[in-house]
Amino acid sequence: MSKVNIKKGNVFLIDLTKCTGCRGCMVACKQWNQLQAEETDFFSGEGYQNPRSTSEHTFTLIKFREYEKNGKIEFSFYKEMCMHCDDPACVSVCPVNAFVKTPEGPVIYESDLCIGCRFCMIGCPFNMAKYEWSKKLPLVKKCDGCYSRIKEGLEPACVTACATAMDYGPHDEILKMAQQRLKQFPDRYLDKIYGKDEAGGTGVFYLTSEPFEELGFDTVTKRALPSYTWPALSLVPATFLTVGAGLSALTWITNRRERIEKEKNEKLDKQNSTESKEEQI
Ligand code: SF4
Ligand code: SF4
């Protein structure tokens, strides 16, 4: 559990009035991070995006949102990704400091330190920390703001791929850009920058024409979340580590049980096929 010095660094501006839903950002993210493809399906749940949600294999997702306006059905796209919060809850709840808010802006994750307790998943108000449920020794996965690219002076891969809707740069410059758009085109935009104040301020700003709640954005408190968790957590580090270790053990036991079950089934399958061959002879 570590307190962070709030350093704003670089931020993303995502203008949803300009997003065409081309998903170039999703493809670029998969390519850069070498993430495997996921099976997609048609479903009648929230939105029609594919895959259904972000995951260990999908760090950013273009969500498809329908809403009613003047009796007509309209739609909009919404690019979901880690918000790179200024004072991130994932950083504050991690008992081994596996999450770090970098001075450049991105919130990164050091997998070597992670004990698999999953407090970050519970703490994140945007549900962006994902667990590798499919692995025997799972780690947490999320967008790292293309930190290695930023360090080399490059833009994040999704920003480079986007022809219309994304900008990236120093916090104050990007904020000014967003404010200018709101001032210049009041008929086009809702007068709000989502992400500027949410969860105490984030590294991703959104502009839309419609109320954010209607597009499926989370309603998040403006107070930085660690200000709720930190006073309590700092009093009980030992308990936290014990619970964390307990959860890791639980994961290990669950995986072991699944592996034994799988081996048992494979053995049975083999036996059955040998018996049926013998019968045929
Ligand atoms: S959105 Fe969640 S995972 Fe990303 S920095 Fe904020 S708290 Fe951490
Ligand atoms: S910043 Fe990098 S890791 Fe994050 S969504 Fe964009 S391409 Fe993916």
Ligand code: SF4
């Ligand atoms: S690349 Fe840009 S325009 Fe295309 S879906 Fe992503 S954010 Fe929208």
